[in-house]
Amino acid sequence: MKINKIHIENFKSLKDATVSFPDKIAIVVGDNEVGKTTLLEAINLGLTAQLNGRHIGYELHPYLFNSISSSEYLSSLLEGTNPMPPRILVELYFAEHDELGSLKGSINSTGEDCPGVSLTIEFDPKFEDEYANYIANPADVTSIPIEYMKVVWRTFADQDITARSLPVRCSLIDATTVRHDLGANRYLTEVMANYLEPHDLARLGLSYRKMKDLFLGDPSITAINTELEKAKGTVSDKTISIGLDNTARAKWEAGVIPHLDDIPFSLVGKGEQTSTKIKLALEKAEGSRVILVEEPENHQSHTNLSALLESMFGKAGENQIIVSTHSSFVLNKLGLDGTVLFDGEAGATLMDLPEDTKNYFLKLSGHDTLRLILSKRAILVEGPSDELLVQRAYKDVHGVLPLADGTEIISVRSLAFKRFLDIARLLNIDIRVITDNDGDVAKLKKKYGDYLGADGVLISFDDDEGAPTLEPQLVKYNGRNLTNKILGKDFATDEQLVEYMEGHKTDCALKFFESETAMVIPDYIQHAIAK
Template sequence: MLKKIVIKNYKVFRDFSLDLNPGVNVIVGDNDAGKSNLLEAINLALTGRLRGNAVAAELSPFLVNLEATRKYTEALSASGAPHPPEILIELYFDDTEDLAALKGTNNSLRESAPGVKIRVCFNIDFIDEYIAYTAGAASVTWAPTEYYQVEWTNFAGAAITARGVPATATLIDATTIRLPNGGDAYLQSIIADSLDTRQRVELSRAYRSLRETFGDIAAVKEINDKLAGERGEISDRELSLSIDISQRAGWERSLVPHLDELPFPYVGKGEQSSLKILLALTEKIADTHVVLIEEPENHLSFSSLNQLVHKINQKCAGKQVLVTTHSAYILNKLGLNELILLTNMGGQRITDLRNETVDYFKKLSGYDTLRLVLAKRAILVEGPSDELIVTRAYRDEHGRDPIADGVDIINVRGLSAARFLDLAVPLAKPVAVINDNDGDAAKMEQRYDDYAAYDFVSIHIGAGEAVTLEPQVLAANDLARMNEILGTNYPTDEAMLAHMKADKTGWALKVFESEQPITMPQYIRDAVRR
């Protein structure tokens, strides 16, 4: 198993390190956080290949981190010929006896550990060409990877090949898999395992008979007669159309995957994506140690995703798995404890969630836990009316919607707010909780005593005798103002409250959409000001 990865100057990663779980690792992060780059780097260090080719054939200035490139070009303009930036990817393995040949301190951390590394660096053989190239420093805008070489070594310092790497990797990205190849290979393996010699002979004979059958079709005869009449125009030999039954194009390779009698290219994108992933797992998983899966949820419905996750769990049992995802369902089902929130410096982890919290999110997978994980700041509210009112309060306070600032207002239905705080604490995620006082503000605050020590968590409870949101908003304004905003004409506070409680979302939506000024309760204003 892989214990750690270190990456320097590769794509989005300037100086990155991440400890890995021995089983499942669920990688989440914003767009461009480096999720795909991470899987690519692991696969590169284990296979020496990038996009299916030897990495030396894929070298490009765009593989080098942009910040490293910028510092290089600035130094080039200032001092003449600085050392070009290097790419480094290191994989640290479990320290076991069978990996002793890979063990050493030939790594950036100077740890005595077994491992392998890819180093893409300047080749000193090109020093003269490099000096001539950098003489025009003003025109140099990218790292000169034409003068680079690739070094693939273990931590003992010895050069290695793919055979010298003890762990094998399978990178599965449904958007790049060309199914006909994978499908053909999988179908051929089924044929080889399922058909005896007599059945194969009969299928071969039936396939060959298609040539005569095809040639007897009236439309085909007509075309072939016309082609025969044009001998000499194209070739002196007779030209005709028929089925290729040569060994190269035998019946085994002519099979096309069908789903419910539809050829594969004609089925939905979700079915294609799921089938590609499962075929890749079936074909490649047996001898693989590390399985790298890129966003398996693409194009899939909730029920299809449920089936796919179940099958991934089955097929990858005992493997080390890294899954990148934007799906809360994937996150909840594969394990919140395996969550890694990715940044271009490293990963924040959740490893000590209480069992009841993990179970809670697994059972209620509809909760979009990733909204909390990926938000810059979250405000937890009790219901849809609270969500509308708090959004309006934020807009009044800051002049823009909260989402524009990366602030997500999440309806967590009151009692589950503590579960979301359990999720926020290991990530040090700034969170505000807004709750009704339910008639006892002190008791409500005690519910969150376990989180009082965290300065990034704030609790905001409605004060006074107003128990819920409706009387709080009415008390902060007056009857005339609420009638004006809601377009009503209630004569008493009691009648107004009865209306608001009977149509909780309706009155909140009118406040949200109204351009009339309104005064928000103090506890809500405090929450949105932080």
């Protein structure tokens, strides 16, 4: 029971967004403020009709509506067109499944005949006359009149939904903000309630009420109530006493505090809180569950994160896991084929990458793939010394360091160059490679034969096989005297100078980076850093 696609209108930062999801684990990545969190909230809203742990009807406020749509609505009012308030729409399109037959229909914005659900927050016609009076003075209207809105939760077959009737369950786990105290307790008890069997929940509720009865039977409480009874007729005509809340709002979920090794859950480490919630959700996640996890890397050490991701990957099975992340490690570990590059309107995927490229990053998950994926322009270099020289050259030419100009300089191991190029070509990223010729230009051209001349790809190197690497290139362009001056050395021959530089690559590159002396940038580097 997997979500193929979601369509969202006017929900928070998302004015009009449609995102398709891969069959396996989906990893949502994107720049800050594009709406990754809102995307996960929208999925959860469509599956549970809840926001912030409560029914959406209790969470309505004007800021749920997209700010652009809200402004357009208010402007139209002032222009005298008397528009209706905008609506929020969340549509979830599911893959065909025997258990989802009751959801199948074509009552959706695309007319597609498939299983699905929609949730709207829209104007309620029964308030039509009252609304007309409300907007009679448009200047007094400053926000969306949520008082006249209603929540409609229906299937694509145009049938009402309840939480019990929807065969798909959802868990939303936000690792970015671990709630404290009662909030943390409530958050975990929600997961625990999903984990426990119905008969366990019933026994827990009965035991909780029994504990309250024992409280009232305690001799100390009886004595206190006897004392309070004396106030009858003075404070009130009725008898005053103390007791425990037995109303609906005081169920076991409100009073039971989860513990780990006898320590209240809210007092254990944040990393442990996060991993416990995720693993509990996964452990009980049968084939009808969608699990949404925001930034699982938060509060996790490298080893704990690796173990957590292995657990997530192993427990995926028939469940659908949708993760948002800012971590290349998470992205690579869970698989590049599940990547959804979200820009606030749509999601590009990496499903068409060559299989060997996907497997490469899965096995060697330390690469900065996310930096590449989120970049507008990237320059790949062979190591730290090359990176320092390119940073200095870029600032000399453009007046700012590359990152301030939206350009990523990424140090990449030699074997990974072509893997990064595969990603860049698929996502149409402007990418340049600065590489040594290693004394064999023909071999280099053969290595990059599939990429030379490709749109958006530049392989930049020097044809001089007598200067096969960065160090002899610097001496070639700057001369021995200037290079000695920059390094604070006094070598008598070019050979001695190059030998020293090759033995102290990073130190020499740092000298060039920090030097106030003007340097000559090799042509192949200048070519690569040109805009």
